[in-house]
Amino acid sequence: MSGISWEKNVDVQPYNTFNVPSTARWLVRVQNISNLYELVNSTQFHNKRSLILGGGSNILFANAQYDGIVLKNEIQGIKIQSEDDQHVTLRVGGGVEWVSLVDYCVQNDLGGIENLSLIPGTVGAAPVQNIGAYGAELSDVLVAVEVFDLDTGQARTMPKDECEPKYRGSIFKDTLKSVMICAVTIRVVKARFYSVNTGYGLIRDVLLELGISTPTIRSVSEAICLLRKRKIPDPKSIGNAGSFFKNVVCDDSIRRSIESVDANTPFYRNPDGTYVIPAAWLIEKCGWKGRQFDNVGVSSRHALVLVNLGRAEGREIVWLAELIMRDVQAQLGLLLTPEVNIIR
Structure with a gap:
C-alpha cells in the first residue's frame, strides 16, 4: 500500500500567510523520509515542477495556479x-x-x-x-x-x-x-x-x-x-509575509552618496567594511508607508510589510512590490531585493 497520497487541484490559500488564492496541480504531504524515497521513485513525479512548502510565511504565489507538485513538509519531532x-x-x-x-x-x-x-x-x-x-x-x-x-x-x-x-x-x-x-x-x-x-x-x-x-x-x-x-500585523487577521525586502548592503562610496541626500540616513557597519541601510527607512523615505491601492498596501506599522487588504491576488502584490522597487531606485539610486520567494 502506498505511503503517500496525491491530492489533486488543491487550494493553497490556507498554506500561505499572504492568504492569496492559488491552486496546486498536485500536493503531497511529506511526513517522513520514506515518503521522499517513494516520491522520487514514482513515475508521477518525473518531469514535473516541484515546490517545497513549509509554513508558507516567506512565499508569494503570483499566479492563479501552480502547475506542478507542492511538497508540504510535515516532518515532526x-x-x-x-x-x-x-x-x-x-x-x-x-x-x-x-x-x-x-x-x-x-x-x-x-x-x-x-x-x-x-x-x-x-x-x-x-x-x-x-x-x-x-x-x-x-x-x-x-x-x-x-x-x-x-x-x-x-x-x-x-x-x-x-x-x-x-x-x-x-x-x-x-x-x-x-x-x-x-x-x-x-x-x-x-x-x-x-x-x-x-x-x-x-x-x-x-x-x-x-x-x-x-x-x-x-x-x-x-x-x-x-x-x-x-x-508586524498578525497574518491571521491581515495577509502578509513579514519583511518583503532585504536590507540594502552597500560600500562606503554609496553610503556617502546617500548621506549627501539625507544626513540622518541610518547605517550599520558590517565587519567586512560594507554598510547596511534599512530597507524600511528607504521605503518610508520615498513615501510608501501606509499607502493603499484597492486590495493591497504597505503596512502603516512597518514599511517593509506589504499586506493583503482583503481579496488580493498574488499578481497584485507583485505589482505593488515592483512599483516600490522602481520608485526607490528612481529617487535614491538603490535597488531593493525581495526577501520573499515569488512563485510564478
Whole structure:
C-alpha cells in the first residue's frame, strides 16, 4: 500500500500567510523520509515542477495556479541529540513550527534563539533564509541540516559550513534548490552559562518599559514578541509575509552618496567594511508607508510589510512590490531585493 497520497487541484490559500488564492496541480504531504524515497521513485513525479512548502510565511504565489507538485513538509519531532554541562544539541524535524521550537527552548531555559521569537514558518525553511532578527541569526546556533535531494534521490547531512549561511540567504536559496530539509540540528546553551543578547536598542527599551533590569531568556523572548506584535500585523487577521525586502548592503562610496541626500540616513557597519541601510527607512523615505491601492498596501506599522487588504491576488502584490522597487531606485539610486520567494 502506498505511503503517500496525491491530492489533486488543491487550494493553497490556507498554506500561505499572504492568504492569496492559488491552486496546486498536485500536493503531497511529506511526513517522513520514506515518503521522499517513494516520491522520487514514482513515475508521477518525473518531469514535473516541484515546490517545497513549509509554513508558507516567506512565499508569494503570483499566479492563479501552480502547475506542478507542492511538497508540504510535515516532518515532526524535537529530540535531544546530545548534552553536556553547558550545551544541549537538538535535532528538530523540518515540519516543526519555528515558534514551537523557540517555545521549547524558552520553557527549558536554553538560550540562543530567543531573539528569533515569533518568526512564522517551519524549522525546515529557517536555514534557507538563515532567518534572523534583533541581532541574532539561525547560523549562530546551527550545527547541521539533513537534506533529501529530489534530483538524485539521495539523503545526506550537511554541516553548517556547507550550508553557506549569509544575510537572509544560504546555498539552499542560491544554488541547491532541489533539496528538502528534513531535519535541523542546533546547539543551544543552558541558562546558567548563557548571556542574553540585548544589544539591539529596541530590546532594551521594551525591557525598561516592562520594568526588567535583569533580563532572562524568557523575558527577552517576551520583549521580542511584544516588538513583533507592535510592528508586524498578525497574518491571521491581515495577509502578509513579514519583511518583503532585504536590507540594502552597500560600500562606503554609496553610503556617502546617500548621506549627501539625507544626513540622518541610518547605517550599520558590517565587519567586512560594507554598510547596511534599512530597507524600511528607504521605503518610508520615498513615501510608501501606509499607502493603499484597492486590495493591497504597505503596512502603516512597518514599511517593509506589504499586506493583503482583503481579496488580493498574488499578481497584485507583485505589482505593488515592483512599483516600490522602481520608485526607490528612481529617487535614491538603490535597488531593493525581495526577501520573499515569488512563485510564478
